[in-house]
Amino acid sequence: MENIQALMQGFELALSMHNILYMILGVLLGIVVGVLPGLGGPNGVAILLPLTFGMDPTSAIILLSSIYWGALFGGAITSILFNIPGEAWSVATTFDGYPMAQQGRAGEALTAAFTASFIGAICGVLLITLVAPLVASFALRFGPAEFFAVYLLTFCSFIGMGRENRGKIGISLCIGFLLAAVGMDSISGDMRMTWGSGELMRGFDFLVVVIGLFGVSEILMTVEEGLEFKGKNARIQMTVVLKTWAQMPRHFVTLVRSCAVGMWMGVTPGGAIAASFMGYGLARRFSRNGPNFGKGEIEGVLAPETAAHAAGTSALLPMLSLGIPGSATAAVLLGGLMIWGLQPGPLLFVEQKDFVWGLIASMYLGNLAGLIIVLLTVPLFAAIMRVPFGMVAPLILMVCAIGAYTIANSIFDIWLMLGFGIVGYVFKKLDYPLAPMVLALVLGDRAEEAFRMAMLGSGGDVGVFAANGLVSTLIVFALTLLLWGPISDLMARLRGKVATE
Amino acid sequence: MFRPAIALVALASGIGPAMAWEPTRPIEIVVPFSPGGASDQMARTIQGIIQKNGFTKAPIVVVNKPAAAGAEAMMEIKGAEGDPQKLLTTSTGVFLTPMTTKLDLAWTDYTPVAMLAEDAFALWVNAGAPYQSAQDFVEAAKASGAPLKVGGTGSKREDQLIALGVNKAAGINTIYIPHTGGGQASTQLAGQHLDATTNNPAEEVANWRGGATRPLCVFSAEALPYTEKVTEDESWHDIPTCASQGLDVQYQMLRGIFLPGGVTSEQQAYYVDLFTKVSETDEWKEYLERSALLPEFRSGEDFVTYLQGEEEKHRAMLSDAGFLVQ
Amino acid sequence: MTAMDSNEDFDEAVVRPAELDPEADVPGISRRTMEICISGLLVLLGALVLVDSYGIGAGWSEGLGPESGYFPSRVGWIFLALSVLVLVQAVRRPSDEVFVTVPQLLQVVRVLVPLAVYVALIAPLGIYVASALFIAGFMLIVGGSRWFTIAATATLLPLLAFWVFELQFQVPLPKGPLEMALGY
Structure with a gap:
C-alpha cells in the first residue's frame, strides 16, 4: 500500500502543467521518430538528451520517456501503411497490418495497433507498480544458458507452422542466421564472411535489410500491377475507432497472452523484438483464426503490438532497479540518469522516491496521452493512402534511403537496401517466406553468442542447458512448441481414425 | 605525474x-x-x-x-x-x-x-563470495576444479588483457568470458553466473552500491583519489591496489x-x-x-x-x- | 559513381498503364527458370559460407570455446543441403507458370532504374539534391502530375527532410556541393 501512496504523489508531480506539456511534446516527437525508419527510439532519446541537462530530472525523464512511448506507437504506422517497419519490434505488425491496409482497412489496423500498444504498456506499468523489487531479482537468474533457452523458445514459437515449402522456410531461416553472422564476431573478434570488405565488417543491420526486404520490395510488387496503391479507397471516419474497439473483447485471450509474453520478455531482458515475434507466433498457433494469419487478421496486429509494448515498458523495470537496460532506448535513458546525477540500481527506489514514482506515474499518463494523440491522427495517416502513387512512392523511397543511411551513416547501406529490395521481390514471387529470415537475422547472433558463452563457461559440457529448473523448463517448453505441429497433426489423425472406424 | x-x-x-x-x-x-x-x-x-x-x-x-x-x-x-x-x-x-x-x-x-x-579497472566479485582479498581469489582459483569464470567487455581488448595478466602474475588459470558491455558483465556477476569481472568503476558502481557486488582491488599504481563515500562505509579511495595485495597487475x-x-x-x-x-x-x-x-x-x-x-x-x-x- | 543509366534507356521502357493488361498471356520469364537460377545461386552462397567458416576455424578452441566458424559452418551445411533439395525440386518442376511477364518487368524496371540512379547520385550530390531530382524524375516517368505539382513536391519534400533531420534532430545526412556552398 505504501507503493500506491507513493504513486499518488507521483501523479501529483507528473500532473503539473509543465510536465504535461513535456509529455505531449515528447509523445509528438516520439511519433515522428518512430515513423521515420532509422531515426528510431534510441536515437531520438539520445539526440534530445543533452537538451535536458538543464532541466530537473523528473521533467527530463518525463520528456524522454514520452519520446519512448511515442516511438513505440509511431513504429506501427509505417508498418501498416507501407509495410516498412519504423522499428524492429514492429516487423511482426506488418504481417497482418499491411494486408489489412491493402484491403482498405488501414483505419481499423491502426486503431487496433494503437489500442493494443496501450493495453500492453499499461500491463507493463502495472507490473512495475505492483511487484517491482520482486520481479527485478528474477532477471538476475538469467545467465547465458537461460538466454539461449529464451531465444530458442522464440524461434520455436514462431517457425514450423508456415504453409510454404518446408525447404524454403529452412533456407530463409538459414539465410537469416548467416546474415546475422557477417561482420566482427563479438566473442573472438574475428571477421566473418567479410571477404576483406570494410563495409561488410559492420555486418548487416537488421533495419537496412528489413527496409529493403519489406518496404522497397513492396513498392516493386505494387508497380508490377500498375502504378497505384491498393486499398486507397479506405473509408476514413472517426467511428472506425469505436467499431474496432467493439471487436476487442472477442480477442481477450490473445491480448492477455501477449501481455504475459511481453511482460516476461521485458523483465528477462529478452526484449521487445523477441516479444513481438513470440506474441505473434503463439497467437497464430493457438487462435481459432490461426489459418487466416498473414492475410489481414486483426488478431495478427493485436498480438505483436501488445507484446512489444508490454515488453518495452517492462524493460524499464530492470533498468530502474538493477541498472541493466532492457532495450537500446533504455540504455540511453540509463546514460541520462547518470548524467543527471541519479544512480540507477537497487538503491534508486529508496534514495530517489520522488523521481521513480514521478516516472512511473508519467508512464500511465504518457501512454494515455499517447493513445489519444495517435488515435486522433488515424484519419490523417490513413489519408496518406489517397495521395497519388507518383508522389508518395518517391517519398517513401526517399525516407527508406534516409533511414538506411542514418543507421550507420553509410551510403553502402542504401545500396544494400536496394539489393535486399530486389531479393525480397524475387523471394516473395517464388514463395520463399521472409519472416523466418528476419527473425533469424535479429536474434540469430544473440542466440549464437549466448550459446557460445554458455559452452565456454561450462567447458564444452552441453549439460549446462539442463543445469537448473529454469533453463530446462524453457528448453522443454521450446521443444514442445517446435513439435506442436506434428504432434497435433498426429493426434488429429489418430482421432480421425478412431472416428471413422 | x-x-x-x-x-x-x-x-x-x-x-x-x-x-x-x-x-x-x-x-x-x-x-x-x-x-x-x-x-x-x-x-x-x-x-x-x-x-x-x-x-x-x-x-x-x-x-x-x-x-x-x-x-x-x-x-x-x-x-x-x-x-x-x-x-x-x-x-x-x-x-x-x-x-x-x-x-x-x-x-x-x-x-x-x-x-x-x-x-581505472578493478577486480570485482559477487558480494556473497567468500573472498576478502585478491589473495583469497587467487587461492580459490588454484583450489577450484573447474576454472573460475572472469567476465569483461569485448574480445582481445583491455579487460581480457587484464584477465590474462592476472592469470600470468598469479599462476592461475581462469576463463575469460567476453560480454558486449560492462553493464552486462556486472549483471551476470550479480547473478553469480561469473566468479569475477574486470570492470571499470563506472560499470560496476550501481551493483556495488546496491550490495550485489564488491571490489577486491584496483589495477592501478595508487588508490583512486575520490574519498567521498560511495557505499555506506567505503569510498573509491578505500579500495586497495592489487599490487599491495600481492597481485602485481597494473593497467x-x-x-x-x-x-x-x-x-x-x-x-x-x-x-x-x-x-x-x-x-x-x-x-x-x-x-x-x-x-x-x-x-x-x-x-x-x-x-x-x-x-x-x-x-x-x-x-x-x-x-x-x-x-x-x- | 555517376548515373549508371541515362534517361534514354528507360524512355524506351515506358509502357503507359493503359496498355498494360497483367492478365494477358504475354510471354515472360518462366517460373522454373527463375527457381533454378535462385536455388543455384543459393547453392553457391552455401559453398562460400563453408569456405569462409572452415577458413576461420569451426571447431573447439581452449580459450574461446566454440570457434567463430562453429555456428556458421553448421548452418552452412543445412543451408547447402536445403538449397540442393530446392534446386532438384525446381529442375523437376514442369514449366507452367510465368514468373514475370515482359510488361510487368518493364514496369518494375521503370521504378528500379530511377532508384538505382538516385542511390548513385547521393554520394556526389548529397541526399537532398539527389532526392529532389529523384522525386521529379519519378513523377515525370509515372506521369499524371502537372509540372508545378512536380516542381513543388520535388522542392518541398527535400527541404522538409532537411529541416527535420539537419535542423531539428541534428542528424547529419550526406551533403553535396550545394549544401557546402550554402555553408552546411
Whole structure:
C-alpha cells in the first residue's frame, strides 16, 4: 500500500502543467521518430538528451520517456501503411497490418495497433507498480544458458507452422542466421564472411535489410500491377475507432497472452523484438483464426503490438532497479540518469522516491496521452493512402534511403537496401517466406553468442542447458512448441481414425 | 605525474596566441560505441558542457558508430582526412584495434588533440563470495576444479588483457568470458553466473552500491583519489591496489579525443583550447568523480609521448597473449 | 559513381498503364527458370559460407570455446543441403507458370532504374539534391502530375527532410556541393 501512496504523489508531480506539456511534446516527437525508419527510439532519446541537462530530472525523464512511448506507437504506422517497419519490434505488425491496409482497412489496423500498444504498456506499468523489487531479482537468474533457452523458445514459437515449402522456410531461416553472422564476431573478434570488405565488417543491420526486404520490395510488387496503391479507397471516419474497439473483447485471450509474453520478455531482458515475434507466433498457433494469419487478421496486429509494448515498458523495470537496460532506448535513458546525477540500481527506489514514482506515474499518463494523440491522427495517416502513387512512392523511397543511411551513416547501406529490395521481390514471387529470415537475422547472433558463452563457461559440457529448473523448463517448453505441429497433426489423425472406424 | 596546469602554461606560451581558425559547420563527435555506454556518456557530457557554456558557435552532434568493436568509427575518421569538423572519442582501442585486426589502421593516422582522463579497472566479485582479498581469489582459483569464470567487455581488448595478466602474475588459470558491455558483465556477476569481472568503476558502481557486488582491488599504481563515500562505509579511495595485495597487475585506459589526419596546426590548437576549457568546468569535474575517472589531462607533445609509450606497452602485452596480428 | 543509366534507356521502357493488361498471356520469364537460377545461386552462397567458416576455424578452441566458424559452418551445411533439395525440386518442376511477364518487368524496371540512379547520385550530390531530382524524375516517368505539382513536391519534400533531420534532430545526412556552398 505504501507503493500506491507513493504513486499518488507521483501523479501529483507528473500532473503539473509543465510536465504535461513535456509529455505531449515528447509523445509528438516520439511519433515522428518512430515513423521515420532509422531515426528510431534510441536515437531520438539520445539526440534530445543533452537538451535536458538543464532541466530537473523528473521533467527530463518525463520528456524522454514520452519520446519512448511515442516511438513505440509511431513504429506501427509505417508498418501498416507501407509495410516498412519504423522499428524492429514492429516487423511482426506488418504481417497482418499491411494486408489489412491493402484491403482498405488501414483505419481499423491502426486503431487496433494503437489500442493494443496501450493495453500492453499499461500491463507493463502495472507490473512495475505492483511487484517491482520482486520481479527485478528474477532477471538476475538469467545467465547465458537461460538466454539461449529464451531465444530458442522464440524461434520455436514462431517457425514450423508456415504453409510454404518446408525447404524454403529452412533456407530463409538459414539465410537469416548467416546474415546475422557477417561482420566482427563479438566473442573472438574475428571477421566473418567479410571477404576483406570494410563495409561488410559492420555486418548487416537488421533495419537496412528489413527496409529493403519489406518496404522497397513492396513498392516493386505494387508497380508490377500498375502504378497505384491498393486499398486507397479506405473509408476514413472517426467511428472506425469505436467499431474496432467493439471487436476487442472477442480477442481477450490473445491480448492477455501477449501481455504475459511481453511482460516476461521485458523483465528477462529478452526484449521487445523477441516479444513481438513470440506474441505473434503463439497467437497464430493457438487462435481459432490461426489459418487466416498473414492475410489481414486483426488478431495478427493485436498480438505483436501488445507484446512489444508490454515488453518495452517492462524493460524499464530492470533498468530502474538493477541498472541493466532492457532495450537500446533504455540504455540511453540509463546514460541520462547518470548524467543527471541519479544512480540507477537497487538503491534508486529508496534514495530517489520522488523521481521513480514521478516516472512511473508519467508512464500511465504518457501512454494515455499517447493513445489519444495517435488515435486522433488515424484519419490523417490513413489519408496518406489517397495521395497519388507518383508522389508518395518517391517519398517513401526517399525516407527508406534516409533511414538506411542514418543507421550507420553509410551510403553502402542504401545500396544494400536496394539489393535486399530486389531479393525480397524475387523471394516473395517464388514463395520463399521472409519472416523466418528476419527473425533469424535479429536474434540469430544473440542466440549464437549466448550459446557460445554458455559452452565456454561450462567447458564444452552441453549439460549446462539442463543445469537448473529454469533453463530446462524453457528448453522443454521450446521443444514442445517446435513439435506442436506434428504432434497435433498426429493426434488429429489418430482421432480421425478412431472416428471413422 | 602530470598536472593540467603545465598543459595550460605550455598552451599559453606556445600555440595559444596563433589561434585563428574556427569551425563554421556542425562539429561531429564520432563515438565508436553504442548509445548509453561509457564513451557515449563522455561524448554527450562534453556536448552538454560545450553547448551550455557556449564555448563554440557551431552546433555539436554526437554520432555513434559501434560496429566491429570501434573499427568502423576508426575507418570513418581515417577516411575523413583533413576534415576539421570531425572528432573521434577514443580509448585504448586506438592501439588495440589496429594491432589485433588485419585492418589498415594506425593511431598515427589521426591527429591527437587531448587526453581527457584515465579509466581505472578493478577486480570485482559477487558480494556473497567468500573472498576478502585478491589473495583469497587467487587461492580459490588454484583450489577450484573447474576454472573460475572472469567476465569483461569485448574480445582481445583491455579487460581480457587484464584477465590474462592476472592469470600470468598469479599462476592461475581462469576463463575469460567476453560480454558486449560492462553493464552486462556486472549483471551476470550479480547473478553469480561469473566468479569475477574486470570492470571499470563506472560499470560496476550501481551493483556495488546496491550490495550485489564488491571490489577486491584496483589495477592501478595508487588508490583512486575520490574519498567521498560511495557505499555506506567505503569510498573509491578505500579500495586497495592489487599490487599491495600481492597481485602485481597494473593497467589504466586512456580516454581522449582525436581529429582526422591532415588538419592544420591552427585547427588542432582550436580544439586543444576547447577541451582545455571543458576540462576546467565544474560539470566536467563532477562527471569525472561520478564515473571515478582519473583527471589526467594531456595535450600536444606530452600526449604524443604518452601515446608512444602506451603503444609499446600494448604491443608487448598483445604479443605475450598471442593476439598480435600486425 | 555517376548515373549508371541515362534517361534514354528507360524512355524506351515506358509502357503507359493503359496498355498494360497483367492478365494477358504475354510471354515472360518462366517460373522454373527463375527457381533454378535462385536455388543455384543459393547453392553457391552455401559453398562460400563453408569456405569462409572452415577458413576461420569451426571447431573447439581452449580459450574461446566454440570457434567463430562453429555456428556458421553448421548452418552452412543445412543451408547447402536445403538449397540442393530446392534446386532438384525446381529442375523437376514442369514449366507452367510465368514468373514475370515482359510488361510487368518493364514496369518494375521503370521504378528500379530511377532508384538505382538516385542511390548513385547521393554520394556526389548529397541526399537532398539527389532526392529532389529523384522525386521529379519519378513523377515525370509515372506521369499524371502537372509540372508545378512536380516542381513543388520535388522542392518541398527535400527541404522538409532537411529541416527535420539537419535542423531539428541534428542528424547529419550526406551533403553535396550545394549544401557546402550554402555553408552546411
